[in-house]
Amino acid sequence: MAGKGSQALSLKIIAECSTTKARVCKMHLPHAVVDTPVFMPVGTQGTLKGLVPEQLRDLDCKIILGNTYHLGHRPGPELLSKAGGLHKFMNWDRALLTDSGGFQMVSLLKLAEITEEGVKFQSPHDGSEMFMTPEHSIHIQNSLGADIIMQLDDVVSSTTTGPRVEEAMYRTIRWLDRCLKAHQRPHDQVIFPIVQGGLDPELCKKCVLELTKRDVLGFAIGGLSGGEEKSEFWKMVTLSTDHLPKGKPRYLMGVGFAVDLVVCVALGCDMFDCVFPTRTARFGSALTPTGALNLKSGQFAKDFKPIDESCSCSTCKHYTRAYLHTIVTVEPVACHLVTIHNIAYQLNLMKQVQESIIDDRFPKFIKNFFSALFPKGDYPEWALDALASVNVHIREQRTDVLNG
Numbered sequence: 001m002a003g004k005g006s007q008a009l010s011l012k013i014i015a016e017c018s019t020t021k022a023r024v025c026k027m028h029l030p031h032a033v034v035d036t037p038v039f040m041p042v043g044t045q046g047t048l049k050g051l052v053p054e055q056l057r058d059l060d061c062k063i064i065l066g067n068t069y070h071l072g073h074r075p076g077p078e079l080l081s082k083a084g085g086l087h088k089f090m091n092w093d094r095a096l097l098t099d100s101g102g103f104q105m106v107s108l109l110k111l112a113e114i115t116e117e118g119v120k121f122q123s124p125h126d127g128s129e130m131f132m133t134p135e136h137s138i139h140i141q142n143s144l145g146a147d148i149i150m151q152l153d154d155v156v157s158s159t160t161t162g163p164r165v166e167e168a169m170y171r172t173i174r175w176l177d178r179c180l181k182a183h184q185r186p187h188d189q190v191i192f193p194i195v196q197g198g199l200d201p202e203l204c205k206k207c208v209l210e211l212t213k214r215d216v217l218g219f220a221i222g223g224l225s226g227g228e229e230k231s232e233f234w235k236m237v238t239l240s241t242d243h244l245p246k247g248k249p250r251y252l253m254g255v256g257f258a259v260d261l262v263v264c265v266a267l268g269c270d271m272f273d274c275v276f277p278t279r280t281a282r283f284g285s286a287l288t289p290t291g292a293l294n295l296k297s298g299q300f301a302k303d304f305k306p307i308d309e310s311c312s313c314s315t316c317k318h319y320t321r322a323y324l325h326t327i328v329t330v331e332p333v334a335c336h337l338v339t340i341h342n343i344a345y346q347l348n349l350m351k352q353v354q355e356s357i358i359d360d361r362f363p364k365f366i367k368n369f370f371s372a373l374f375p376k377g378d379y380p381e382w383a384l385d386a387l388a389s390v391n392v393h394i395r396e397q398r399t400d401v402l403n404g
Helices: 053-058 068-073 077-082 086-090 134-144 163-182 201-211 230-243 258-266 276-282 314-318 321-327 332-358 362-373 381-388 394-402
Strands: 010-016 023-029 032-036 038-041 063-066 095-098 112-114 119-122 129-132 148-150 190-192 219-221 250-252 271-274
Touching (some): 032 332, 038 332, 068 129, 129 134, 230 250, 230 381, 258 271, 258 332, 258 362, 276 332, 314 332, 321 332, 332 362, 362 394
Parallel strands (some): 063 095, 095 148
């Protein structure tokens, strides 16, 4: 654990891409040294659906997420304090990040009432009420004991427009100050403020400039990945990374599709999280470098290859597509097996990204990644525009390859 007088987080930049804004860092936290760019699996209730901590350690996962709203409701901060915090409660000895409960303002909007004081939730589980203030969010997260904790922010849907967006942005700044004042464990837990401002560039820039005035060790980019057009999404990401300090980690919240990860690394983001790899596994969808495989499809009934021949996870070592086809969405163990693979895919993708940045061949990696995923050249236009903004021109590179 971090000692008294020390900081709960330090960041060392190991390598920077000479073309894009991508970089590789070592992020030192009380429970782990995390190499970035990093994908963080989401364990909402203190567990990843289908996996136990030992399996995450086998996959060399260094950091996972927990959900403050759900854990604060059940089992609650008192029990978690008695258990010695979330690490001991769930038998996880590596890094943890907990969100603030703010996202539930959107996901449970019909059950929430938002005021300057805080947000009142009605539990979707039993109908009971919880009043989440910035102070209460930090109290719960101090009890959980995660290495990185998030400020309570006023979250609005990314498709919201008008004065509500500006209101939420300024309230987020005010709530940050209340969170910092309430924080009881600054030597072994670090608070990340969250950039808000919706899709309004001026509001986003104002928010970044205000947040960077505070004495904090890292930043999150919030309010995105909520259904907005990708052409707007990437512009807000790169605007944020342009103005956030270079020497501190940048966490892009709620992003987990492979294309989004690669593009947003190029735009300067270091940390990502999403339920996508675990959720899609429950529906029998396996992630591969050439796209997702719907293992329910009859084409896999007699296919005795692993999900991905280049993958070394235990599922790919021991089980075939034919076997998984037989049991997906029918037997609980199928969710377990496909989840192992999907998490391995996400973690390995980030390791490959790190290696390519260290070797200063990240633009070439991007080209090969897109060629494998889109063999017909039908690249998403938003991704092409985003990458062109950091000097990577996929179509030109593909033409060069095809012309030999």
